[in-house]
Amino acid sequence: MTVRNALNAALDEELARDEKVFILGEEVAQYDGAYKITKGLWKKYGDKRLIDTPITEAGFCGIAIGAALAGLRPICELMTFNFAMQSIDRIVNGAAKNLYMSGGKYSVPVVFRGPNGNAKGLAAQHSQCFAGWYMSVPGLKVLSPTTCEDYRGSLKAAVRDPDPVVLLESEVLYNTQFPVSDEAMDKDFVIPIGKAKIEKLGKDITLIAHGQATLYTMQAAEILAGEGIEAEVINLRSLRPVDWDAIFKSVTKTHRLMSVELGWPVCGVGSEIVATVMENPVFFQLDAPAVRCTGVDVPMPYAENIEYECTPKDHHIVDFAKKVCGVKIK
16 A cells, blocks of 8 residues: 555545544645545545635635634645645644633644655755654644554544644655555554654664654664664654653663654754753663764755755665764774
8 A cells, every 4th residue: 555545545534434524725626636645535525525725825724723613623735844834823823822722622623734844856945844843832743654554543543633733744655655454454543642663673773763764764774784783763653742651661772872854953853852862861771872863954955866865865874873883984
């Protein structure tokens, strides 16, 4: 199953399960979605459940929040989270803070979903990773899945959650195929928000990643295994809340830690992970400084060959991990 099909099936099942669920966004209905995530759903459910909107993110995100306050469960598709900069006031000030500012009276059960970060040759204004941005906001739940099972379980959990959820997807992964278990194909399969997954067991170093970066990290872990370094790979899946128990237990076992992300280094996901480890007793389990392997701190270049070197790939991750493990790089 591809990630695209996993998302489409999950949306179909949630629309069928709860008549309060509806989808809105640019080209989600008659056009079947800019990335065909909503393919076939408009023909099946009609105009009231899939709504094409004008090109105005601030407008339709505001409509989604209002609908959620009125008791519906909107799924708001953003053609890219780079365009969500037009609606970040709605997401942060309208959705995230409302439950707190209403004294717990009015929750906002809305999902904001769409591709996040760079793809290929989209240049600086369309390649930003918003993981660190949304992760910093109280009141939001932020998910960054990798596999088809991640996407199915995370999207279903997001739709059913009483709080606003930001689901950061990867355009590059939409066509990627992953095996899917019978359990994950159940219509009520959900992944608890805040629960990470150990993708690979190891004893020498903990590698923490999310989203597309998890695939490169897994590839790097296989290379490292061939050189005698057994890396434990944690797929975060949830960025807010973070599964700190899983991280602390892994670091206690491996005594080394490295985070991997495709976003910028400053105020990123890895910054939060490393700082939190430093501030907790698990710090004393470290045999080497914790390290962040991130994207380069520059606007994303347009040229694909330069873009390729601006985000961590398997060989970058291997080199960083070797340094943490005290292996000299030739």
